Amino acid sequence: MDALDDKSKPRTIGRRGEDWIVRDQNYRYQQLLTVGQVLTSEMNIERLFEVIMDQTNRIMQTERSTVFLHDPENGELWSLVATGMQRNEIRIPQESGIAGWVFKTQSSVVNNDVYEDPRFFSQIDKNSGFQTRNLICQPLINRENRCIGVLQSLNKQYGKFNDEDLDILRSISDYVAIAVENAKLYENVKSYSEELRKTLIHLETLERVKHQLTKFVPSTVRRLVEKDPESISLEKAPMEVTVLFLDIEGFSKITETADPFLVNNMVENHFSAYLDCIKRYGGDVNETSGDGLMVIFKEGRQEENALAAVKAGLDIVVENNRLNHDVPYPWGHVQLHMGINSGTAYVGCTRMQSLAGELYTYTASGLVTVVAARIGAVSSNTRVYVGPDTYRIIEYACDAEYLGDHDVKNVSEPIPVYWIKAINESSTPSQGPALK
Numbered sequence: 073m074d075a076l077d078d079k080s081k082p083r084t085i086g087r088r089g090e091d092w093i094v095r096d097q098n099y100r101y102q103q104l105l106t107v108g109q110v111l112t113s114e115m116n117i118e119r120l121f122e123v124i125m126d127q128t129n130r131i132m133q134t135e136r137s138t139v140f141l142h143d144p145e146n147g148e149l150w151s152l153v154a155t156g157m158q159r160n161e162i163r164i165p166q167e168s169g170i171a172g173w174v175f176k177t178q179s180s181v182v183n184n185d186v187y188e189d190p191r192f193f194s195q196i197d198k199n200s201g202f203q204t205r206n207l208i209c210q211p212l213i214n215r216e217n218r219c220i221g222v223l224q225s226l227n228k229q230y231g232k233f234n235d236e237d238l239d240i241l242r243s244i245s246d247y248v249a250i251a252v253e254n255a256k257l258y259e260n261v262k263s264y265s266e267e268l269r270k271t272l273i274h275l276e277t278l279e280r281v282k283h284q285l286t287k288f289v290p291s292t293v294r295r296l297v298e299k300d301p302e303s304i305s306l307e308k309a310p311m312e313v314t315v316l317f318l319d320i321e322g323f324s325k326i327t328e329t330a331d332p333f334l335v336n337n338m339v340e341n342h343f344s345a346y347l348d349c350i351k352r353y354g355g356d357v358n359e360t361s362g363d364g365l366m367v368i369f370k371e372g373r374q375e376e377n378a379l380a381a382v383k384a385g386l387d388i389v390v391e392n393n394r395l396n397h398d399v400p401y402p403w404g405h406v407q408l409h410m411g412i413n414s415g416t417a418y419v420g421c422t423r424m425q426s427l428a429g430e431l432y433t434y435t436a437s438g439l440v441t442v443v444a445a446r447i448g449a450v451s452s453n454t455r456v457y458v459g460p461d462t463y464r465i466i467e468y469a470c471d472a473e474y475l476g477d478h479d480v481k482n483v484s485e486p487i488p489v490y491w492i493k494a495i496n497e498s499s500t501p502s503q504g505p506a507l508k
Contacts, residue, residue, distance in 0.1 A: 120255045121152040124248055128225055132241060135227035136202065139212070139248060140164075140171050142221050149175060149221065162196065169193025174209045174222045180242070181209045184232040202226075208233045210241045212249040223248050308420030308437070312374045314381040314412060314462060315441050316355065317448035318346065318388070319364030321407040327362075330403055339363065342395055342406055349387035353380035358435050366445075368436050370419060378414045378465040382492050385410050385456035392454050411448025412492075413459040415440035439483075446480035447489055456492045463490040470495050 121139060128137035140149035143163075149171055150163045166172055170181050170191045184206040186192040197204055209224035223245045228237070320326070320339075327335055343365070350357060350367050359366035367384070369377040388410070396405040417436040424430065435441075443459050451457040463472065471494040477486035 118152060120251055128223065128244055131244065132225040132237060133229045134225040135229065137225045140222050141252065142166060142175065164193060170207065170209055171222045171224060174211050175219055178211045178219050180238055182233045182238055183207055206233055208237055208241055210245045212245050212252065214249050214253050220249060220252060308418040310416050311370055311419045313368050313370040313417045313419060313436055313440065314377040314414040315436060315444040316367040316381045316385060317411045317445045319409050319448065321409060321452060323363035326403050338401055338406065341399060342392065345391040345395060346388050349384050349391060352387065353384040355380065355384055374414065375465050378462050379469065381412050382456060382458065382466055383495055385412060386495065389454050389456065407452065408454040409448045409451045410456050411444050411451055412456065412462050413440050413444035413447060414462040414465055417441055443483060443487060446483060447487065450478050450489055458490050458492055460488045
């Protein structure tokens with residue numbers, strides 16, 4: 073009965089006040105839970121500033137809130153957004169004001185009369201026109217127990233700040249520290265992803281540039297660079313090679329009278345077919361002119377290089393005849409000069425230096441290349457002519473005709489010249505004369 077009587081009695085003013093306090097606390101803690109969910113879901117650092125200000129003001133019932141983050145490089149505390157002010161950046165020295173003291177000591181402050189506190193940094197009020205009456209300030213501690221900034225609320229709307237307000241601000245600051253660290257991590261990931269994207273684009277661009285430039289670079293140089301780009305050596309060194317010179321007969325006369333575009337079409341069509349023949353046998357085109365090629369064969373033994381060059385030349389004869397049949401031109405059939413010679417050449421880079429910069433060409437130099445070019449000049453009607461050193465190497469395997477000794481420009485002794493008509497694939501070195 074006594075319990076029933078108690079329930080039937082009217083509630084006193086004190087009891088109703090206690091109920092109101094409990095309801096208010098429950099409401100604020102519910103808001104705090106919502107604040108935590110909102111803050112930890114925002115990844116954009118600029119937007120996060122706004123969310124922190126808005127949510128902190130709402131739950132703390134204050135006129136303004138500010139989060140200051142530490143900038144270790146400049147020794148400053150900075151804030152991007154402050155409620156009621158224009159969106160700009162505020163920076164203060166990391167030891168200045170109550171915020172600086174809280175950051176330095178990692179201690180909380182509840183101050184209901186800030187202008188009586190010598191630590192208060194009033195310059196911000198002067199700059200903004202805002203009048204701070206009281207404030208509550210809490211350090212932001214991250215997972216590593218390091219202070220990354222401070223959170224403060226200014227001018228409580230009703231009454232003064234108390235310990236209960238401090239407890240709530242501490243709870244908010246935990247969420248804020250997590251949200252700020254997450255947002256920083258997200259920004260770092262975005263920045264890294266953007267740098268990675270730019271790097272990939274740069275690499276793709278470099279790959280495309282490389283692909284285009286390799287069209288102008290001898291394959292030997294390309295292989296050397298790809299094998300060891302850090303320690304590539306392009307110094308000239310003696311090497312046993314076979315050199316093939318090739319150019320178009322009467323090219324100057326053709327270019328004098330024919331349509332330049334048609335001439336270019338002819339050169340591209342014919343030289344593309346020749347290039348297939350050269351690559352088939354491991355030749356390396358290292359010099360070109362408007363109508364000519366210099367090709368080096370050097371990857372095998374002396375005999376292999378000589379045979380490869382001659383086989384490439386004979387294939388070029390076949391391709392040239394096919395093209396003359398399939399694609400006629402107004403000036404008639406395309407005929408070639410072709411000369412081949414074997415021996416020791418200095419192979420590597422020739423460097424040219426001037427005030428305008430440096431230019432490197434990869435080539436073979438020496439008497440062997442000069443003789444190959446001079447033999448080519450003697451050749452006509454798309455015939456493969458070789459010098460004595462090449463003939464000596466492949467004599468056992470070829471069908472050849474001796475054309476006599478020829479005086480050639482800038483060579484003191486006459487040069488024996490041979491017309492190679494075919495290669496006997498079944499022949500071996502033992503079937504012919506011994507190689508010297």
